[in-house]
């Protein structure tokens with residue numbers, strides 16, 4: 001690997017400067033992404049086309065110079081492979097054709113076998129070949145908890161109250177769904193490793209709606225199962241957004257190498273709760289709307305706060321599509337010109 005800074009940082013080895021990649025770096029903030037996106041009818045046509053998915057996965061490496069690529073796909077490919085398809089509706093987000101409410105709905109659930117998400121696996125193989133070992137390739141999946149939230153709710157929500165209600169009304173049914181998602185996710189992540197990803201990240205984007213009891217009961221055990229099944233062939237990052245209350249538990253998951261952080265926690269708070277694990281994050285993406293002098297200042301403060309070892313710079317969540325590209329570049333350049 002020509003640039004293995006992120007892999008070294010995750011192993012706790014010395015790095016000359018902090019490595020950086022950005023969540024949602026392959027997306028609408030890049031004009032070159034929008035051009036490819038406009039050449040197809042919908043978002044799903046893009047992610048199901050391995051050649052185009054490869055092209056947009058590599059764009060941020062070429063245009064932003066980030067230290068890793070992330071495969072262009074979506075966390076919702078797993079529920080679709082389980083028989084619960086969705087449409088990505090412009091300005092509204094994902095909408096599921098049917099939701100999981102009753103035992104009868106759950107009876108229709110299939111475990112997605114190895115090989116079922118073949119388009120993303122093909123895209124990974126193409127991207128690995130095209131990257132030619134320039135930087136590592138990150139594979140990913142949603143955490144079972146977050147996928148459960150979408151499948152029960154039928155789409156995005158501010159509260160995911162239907163999903164939370166099921167955990168209290170019918171916990172056995174909730175566990176049955178979570179177990180099926182977990183097995184499907186394990187199959188998918190093992191396929192990704194076989195196809196050549198160098199790092200895996202689990203996105204638990206809706207962890208913040210849970211609270212300690214719900215998270216410990218309905219998320220942590222399934223993350224643990226995934227990490228044990230996937231093993232330590234590639235380093236695993238777990239990003240549970242807004243789950244400040246779960247940092248200790250996440251850090252103690254067996255093969256979790258890196259804990260992803262949103263911007264609500266300070267470096268000091270996170271370090272005290274993560275037992276020496278590598279940390280990733282966590283500038284507020286909205287900071288990138290500020291003038292570049294402010295972005296430089298805030299970015300350098302972030303680097304100072306996290307310190308020299310076991311650290312991967314990133315934002316605290318994905319890029320917003322309307323962020324000025326020059327400001328995004330300023331974030332990356334400030335990190336890459338920072339010498340330890």
Ligand code: CP3
Pocket residue numbers: 022023024025026027028037042043070071072073074075076088092093094140156203205318
């Ligand atoms: O650059 C990358 O990070 C790789 C690609 C990637 C996408 N989605 C592409 C995408 C990744 C890693 C994801 C993960 C994902 N998808 C998450 C977890 C991360 C997070 O944001 O918390 C979630 C919750 C989803 C589900 C999802 N996908 C939603 C809610 C939406 C609609 C909101 C929006 O931003 O439009 C998507 C669509 C989506 N996924 C887009 C992209 C580039 C935008 C659609 C488009 O380009 O037409």
